[in-house]
Amino acid sequence: MGLGIAKKIIKAHLVEGEMKKGETIAIKIDQTLTQDATGTMVYLEFMALGVDRVKTQLSVSYVDHNTLQTTFRNADDHIFLQTAASKFGVYFSRPGNGICHQVHLERFGAPGKTLLGSDSHTPTGGGIGMLAIGAGGLDVALAMAGEPFYLTMPEIVKVELSGKLPPFVSAKDVILELLRRLTVKGGVGKIFEYGGDGVKTLSVPERATITNMGAELGATSSIFPSDENTYQFLKAQKRERDFVELEADPDAEYDDIIKINLSDLVPLIAKPHMPDNVVPVEELEGTKVHQVAIGSCTNSSLKDIMTVAHMLKGKRVHPNVSAALVPGSRQILKEISRNGALEILVSAGVRILESACGPCIGMGFAPPSKGVSLRTFNRNFLGRSGTKDASVYLVSPETAAAAIITGEITDPRKLGLEPYVFELPEEFAIDDQMILPPAPIPEQVEIIMGPNIKPFPENEPLKDKIKGEVLIKVGDDITTDHILRGGAEVLPLRSNIPEISKYVFSVIDPDFYRRAKEKGGGFIVGGENYGQGSSREHAAIAPMYLGIKAVLAKSFSRIHLANLVNFGILPLVFENKEDYDKIDQGDVLEIDTTGIDKFDVKVKNITKGIEIKVKPKLDERGVKMIKAGGVLPYIKNKRRGK
Ligand code: MIC
Ligand code: SF4
Numbered sequence: 001m002g003l004g005i006a007k008k009i010i011k012a013h014l015v016e017g018e019m020k021k022g023e024t025i026a027i028k029i030d031q032t033l034t035q036d037a038t039g040t041m042v043y044l045e046f047m048a049l050g051v052d053r054v055k056t057q058l059s060v061s062y063v064d065h066n067t068l069q070t071t072f073r074n075a076d077d078h079i080f081l082q083t084a085a086s087k088f089g090v091y092f093s094r095p096g097n098g099i100c101h102q103v104h105l106e107r108f109g110a111p112g113k114t115l116l117g118s119d120s121h122t123p124t125g126g127g128i129g130m131l132a133i134g135a136g137g138l139d140v141a142l143a144m145a146g147e148p149f150y151l152t153m154p155e156i157v158k159v160e161l162s163g164k165l166p167p168f169v170s171a172k173d174v175i176l177e178l179l180r181r182l183t184v185k186g187g188v189g190k191i192f193e194y195g196g197d198g199v200k201t202l203s204v205p206e207r208a209t210i211t212n213m214g215a216e217l218g219a220t221s222s223i224f225p226s227d228e229n230t231y232q233f234l235k236a237q238k239r240e241r242d243f244v245e246l247e248a249d250p251d252a253e254y255d256d257i258i259k260i261n262l263s264d265l266v267p268l269i270a271k272p273h274m275p276d277n278v279v280p281v282e283e284l285e286g287t288k289v290h291q292v293a294i295g296s297c298t299n300s301s302l303k304d305i306m307t308v309a310h311m312l313k314g315k316r317v318h319p320n321v322s323a324a325l326v327p328g329s330r331q332i333l334k335e336i337s338r339n340g341a342l343e344i345l346v347s348a349g350v351r352i353l354e355s356a357c358g359p360c361i362g363m364g365f366a367p368p369s370k371g372v373s374l375r376t377f378n379r380n381f382l383g384r385s386g387t388k389d390a391s392v393y394l395v396s397p398e399t400a401a402a403a404i405i406t407g408e409i410t411d412p413r414k415l416g417l418e419p420y421v422f423e424l425p426e427e428f429a430i431d432d433q434m435i436l437p438p439a440p441i442p443e444q445v446e447i448i449m450g451p452n453i454k455p456f457p458e459n460e461p462l463k464d465k466i467k468g469e470v471l472i473k474v475g476d477d478i479t480t481d482h483i484l485r486g487g488a489e490v491l492p493l494r495s496n497i498p499e500i501s502k503y504v505f506s507v508i509d510p511d512f513y514r515r516a517k518e519k520g521g522g523f524i525v526g527g528e529n530y531g532q533g534s535s536r537e538h539a540a541i542a543p544m545y546l547g548i549k550a551v552l553a554k555s556f557s558r559i560h561l562a563n564l565v566n567f568g569i570l571p572l573v574f575e576n577k578e579d580y581d582k583i584d585q586g587d588v589l590e591i592d593t594t595g596i597d598k599f600d601v602k603v604k605n606i607t608k609g610i611e612i613k614v615k616p617k618l619d620e621r622g623v624k625m626i627k628a629g630g631v632l633p634y635i636k637n638k639r640r641g642k
Contacts (some may be wrong), residue, residue, distance in 0.1 A: 002249025055146030062100035076450025098329025111226030126209025129226030161198025163263030167419035187217025205301035274618030295326025299376035362487030476527035521547015531560025568630035
């Protein structure tokens with residue numbers, strides 16, 4: 001039986017387990033990436049592991065999330081990250097150099113390699129034929145220390161593309177179409193492998209838009225073949241040496257096949273507050289728009305920006321719209337400065353923001369009260385923009401540009417503009433000055449930790465009996481932005497768990513922190529897909545710090561589940577989903593964990609006098625980690641021979 005691309009890469013990196021769907025496997029990691037908002041924890045964890053230098057082929061530390069620097073905090077973090085990178089053998093991409101996924105694609109991504117990143121959009125690298133996976137920070141720290149990455153062997157779904165995108169329909173519409181069909185839960189436990197004739201019509205940045213937003217499907221990863229287009233992209237980055245061809249065997253077998261005819265697609269839009277709330281743009285035409293933002297790791301490539309510049313040439317930003325552009329990288333910013341596109345955009349009245357995550361994670365450019373904001377980003381979760389009552393819609397750059405011109409949601413096909421045909425430059429505006437290599441003599445580097453950097457709290461081993469109150473009960477699809485939001489107020493606290501824990505669940509329940517403190521911890525009850533979205537392990541560490549011992553849910557998202565286990569919070573799934581209705585907020589539960597080695601955990605709802613049947617969502621390794629109180633105590637015990 002032949003193999004697809006994903007399986008070929010997994011096979012070449014497999015160190016434990018069998019490539020059978022649902023089995024636990026471990027793979028060797030070639031490259032890692034971290035970003036600052038998750039990275040400070042990663043390097044603190046790496047230090048706790050006691051390893052001197054990274055053991056990977058390449059590790060890169062990016063600063064792109066926290067670049068507002070309203071106080072000393074972010075600046076302190078940057079210096080810590082820079083000195084830690086230098087000492088531990090990690091390349092350091094300075095603030096202003098661009099968004100981690102965009103820069104990694106440009107300067108480091110290589111077909112056939114594995115990449116683990118402490119950011120959920122790491123699968124962007126799948127656009128260049130890497131097996132790129134997002135994970136919690138601790139898993140990335142372990143990979144840097146040379147440990148393999150453990151995951152459940154995913155189902156492999158082939159997405160067969162045929163045809164060619166019509167004018168003003170773009171890569172964003174492909175992934176929005178998949179989200180429309182499959183929802184934000186549709187990809188959990190799956191890798192989406194793209195194939196078919198339509199692949200060759202898509203350039204690497206277009207492919208990367210699609211693999212990037214595979215994260216919104218909940219997928220483990222998404223990947224494209226490595227072909228002539230991949231070669232051309234690498235060549236224009238002066239990195240031909242990194243090229244290898246990668247294609248699926250003709251008789252490759254898949255667990256499922258999804259077909260998309262690119263020629264049939266239309267401009268799509270995701271309505272508030274979920275990326276799968278997708279309808280054709282046409283349905284919302286005429287809705288007044290207050291702001292438009294073009295950027296983020298999904299849609300800030302040179303092609304995206306050139307398309308917008310082409311559509312805005314000689315035009316003005318509508319007087320009721322505030323429009324902003326966030327170039328994905330300094331390379332792109334340099335290119336548009338030299339080719340004239342920047343001049344067109346500035347003349348039109350577009351505001352130019354720094355090459356960073358920016359408004360995507362609520363770092364500036366918040367919409368007005370009750371405002372309508374069109375963004376080329378990947379997430380429109382409640383409150384993420386910084387304005388809780390704003391309506392955020394996700395669109396392609398084409399649809400964004402149309403709204404900039406008309407001031408309302410507009411199908412870009414109807415403007416009567418000439419379609420733009422993008423040509424890859426012979427050579428991109430390559431300039432790696434803002435990527436600092438690690439120090440040749442690590443002993444000479446002192447790691448600088450400002451007062452914002454607090455050591456992370458450790459957990460205690462699992463107790464046989466845990467009693468406590470259900471501190472909060474939430475519904476389906478709760479994101480890590482609900483659990484611990486981003487934004488300019490909270491992000492700077494990422495290196496300070498006691499402070500950031502004050503914001504747990506603050507978007508949906510501002511009283512949660514007070515209750516958790518008063519009761520000395522307790523439990524969380526969730527619905528389906530609990531913890532979807534970001535990889536931020538703070539959404540597990542901060543609840544752990546507040547004394548949360550277990551989360552009972554109908555189902556979990558992959559990364560958050562791993563984070564809970566890594567920090568010793570017991571994940572339990574309802575055996576009968578209706579039992580979710582038999583627990584209310586405020587109920588007192590008693591959990592008996594004495595049978596955990598046999599995956600037997602008993603839950604009693606003392607308040608209601610009933611038993612709730614649950615299964616721990618753990619494999620054997622997970623059980624050991626939970627018993628120890630998380631992965632760090634587990635590893636320390638292992639080293640001490642306990
Ligand atoms: C996001 O898009 O939500 C983030 C911010 O990039 C997160 C990481 C984080 O919370 O730091 C992600 O996607 O993993
Ligand atoms: Fe940054 Fe937004 Fe991409 Fe997350 S999704 S890495 S915040 S640009």
